[in-house]
Amino acid sequence: MHIENKIDNLLTGPVIFVGYIFMITGVFLATENLIFGLSVLILVAFFTFSYSGVEIDIANMRIKQYTKIFGLFKTGGWKSLDAFLGLTLIPMRKVNTIASRANLTTSTVHRDYRIYLVNKAKKPAFAIKKCPTREQAQNSIDEFSIWLKLPVYSIKR
Numbered sequence: 001m002h003i004e005n006k007i008d009n010l011l012t013g014p015v016i017f018v019g020y021i022f023m024i025t026g027v028f029l030a031t032e033n034l035i036f037g038l039s040v041l042i043l044v045a046f047f048t049f050s051y052s053g054v055e056i057d058i059a060n061m062r063i064k065q066y067t068k069i070f071g072l073f074k075t076g077g078w079k080s081l082d083a084f085l086g087l088t089l090i091p092m093r094k095v096n097t098i099a100s101r102a103n104l105t106t107s108t109v110h111r112d113y114r115i116y117l118v119n120k121a122k123k124p125a126f127a128i129k130k131c132p133t134r135e136q137a138q139n140s141i142d143e144f145s146i147w148l149k150l151p152v153y154s155i156k157r
Contacts, residue, residue: 001147003056005129010050013096013108019048046070054128056081058147063117065126084117086151088124089141091134113137115144118153 011019022044030037049071055064057078066076092114097107113131116124128144131137145152 001058003058003147004053005056006051006053007114007127007130008052010047010052013094013110014098015096016048019044023048054126056128056148061148063128081117081148081150084119084125084150085122086118086153087128087141087144087148088116088118088153089137090114090116090124115141117150122153 009016023041026037026041026044028037029040046069050067050069051071052065052067055066055074057063061081062078063081064074064076064078066074068074090113092112094110094112095107096110097105099105113134113136114127115129115131115137116127119125129137129140131140141152144150
């Protein structure tokens with residue numbers, strides 16, 4: 001059984017809007033100067049469509065962290081799950097702040113919950129799933145604990 005989870009895009013928050021604006025600009029630039037316009041489009045497509053993720057092979061007890069370039073090509077290598085002691089759930093809070101030309105700032109707060117593998121030093125190694133709610137994250141960590149036969153650790157704050 002294979003499990004594949006998308007973790008994060010290279011561009012997140014309000015910056016993704018800028019990426020789409022540059023993509024439209026690249027199309028218009030390509031009508032004037034083909035080489036420059038296509039180079040802008042390729043660069044923007046790389047940042048807009050690339051993302052990081054995790055693939056878990058439960059049958060062989062191995063895991064692969066990858067970056068999917070242009071949303072098409074996976075990079076990354078397999079690691080054994082024997083290198084990890086367990087799982088943990090960490091709440092994440094990401095704040096994006098943008099300042100306008102009138103010196104007004106707008107902030108957006110995005111909260112999610114991530115399930116991490118715990119390494120031998122009992123520290124979170126890397127995320128294996130991103131969930132929007134705590135309840136969904138609790139259900140997912142229970143499933144991962146059963147599938148991977150790993151205990152769940154709590155993080156002291």
